[in-house]
Amino acid sequence: MPIIEPLDPTVKDLKGLHVWHGELSSCAQRVRITLDEKALAWEGHLIDIPKNEHATPEYQAINPKGLVPAFVDDGTLVIESCDIIDYIDENFPEPSLRPSDPNMEPELIGWLDQADKAQADLKLLSHEFLFRPRKPMTKTEIANFEINHNNKALVDFIREWQGNDIFPKTKLDAAVTRTDNDFQNLDGTLAKRHWLLGDQFTLADIAWMPNIHRMMLMEWPLGRYKNLNRWFGQIKERPSYQSALVDWEPEGLRNRFSSYVTKRKRETGIHVTAFGALAET
Known part of the structure; x- marks a missing residue:
């Protein structure tokens, strides 16, 4: 699971759930869907992909791949959408989104x-x-x-x-x-x-x-x-x-x-x- 160290040290000070996402990003859609299925409150940071905001030094200090989404849970930074939704389900298990078997x-x-x-x-x-x-x-x-x-x-x-x-x-x-x-x-x-x-x-x-x-x-x-x-x-x-x-x-x-x-x-x-x-x- 790609829990990574942010290059931006202020990320570690964030409290609650934060998502850097794009409106049409299919990867960001997965994360938003998972959060909504669990009725979790989160703070969004919208990245305008057509305006190349994912190429800024500020965003790449959060996700070094320059891709959305990026996810923070009380200072813990996770990237890669499928790993993020897996992390969310493991750390916020109700309702479960894993097979009962x-x-x-x-x-x-x-x-x-x-x-x-x-x-x-x-x-x-x-x-x-x-x-x-x-x-x-x-x-x-x-x-x-x-x-x-x-x-x-x-x-x-x-x-x-x-x-x-x-x-x-x-x-x-x-x-x-x-x-x-x-x-x-x-x-x-x-x-x-x-x-x-x-x-x-x-x-x-x-x-x-x-x-x-x-x-x-x-x-x-x-x-x-x-x-x-x-x-x-x-x-x-x-x-x-x-x-x-x-x-x-x-x-x-x-x-x-x-x-x-x-x-x-x-x-x-x-x-x-x-x-x-x-x-x-």
Whole structure:
């Protein structure tokens, strides 16, 4: 579990629960959902990702990777979303978000690990099929981002995204196919279960909620996964889905996403269903 020493010593003086988060960050959504499921009070520190606030020295002194979220519990700093939600459930156990059967703990950890691995593909597909209308960065802004941000992998990603009208087809094909494989695995597991680990809603479900929601926004054909689609219907009925995920979306965002996705498909044929496993059906 990545409990780390903050470079900013004032973090250790913080009392209560604090979350540095972004409105649309899928990783931050997991943490907000977990906190809301447990009805825990927390103080938010909103990081404006499009304005590159995650690249400031001040924020990187909290999370050296320059990513959201970061979580503090009475001075204890935790990063990485799946580790944060695991920490929250272990330290604030009521109501429990772990399987009642301890023999299912390895399966829980497996779903959390897989959701963590899926994050790279989620990022790539989101930036390609939803985030392209964001104001382009100038060469100076890209250069400054590279100078200021310590996370080389993120810098390389932003450079590639900003430097091309579309990511390479091979990357998009692979990301779509891997995501489809994940969804097929989820669908198969849910064929005989109400939730991912049985009758109880757990961290495993929370870990995957933002992924399915994000793909819905880019018109991923969720109807091809009967059981996963049923599960997502249940997810949307939970109050935390609204309070911790939907309510944080800027006003009008869904309509803007929908208009962009529709227009791009109509004018160029570029759409998530034109790649990888989705294009083969």
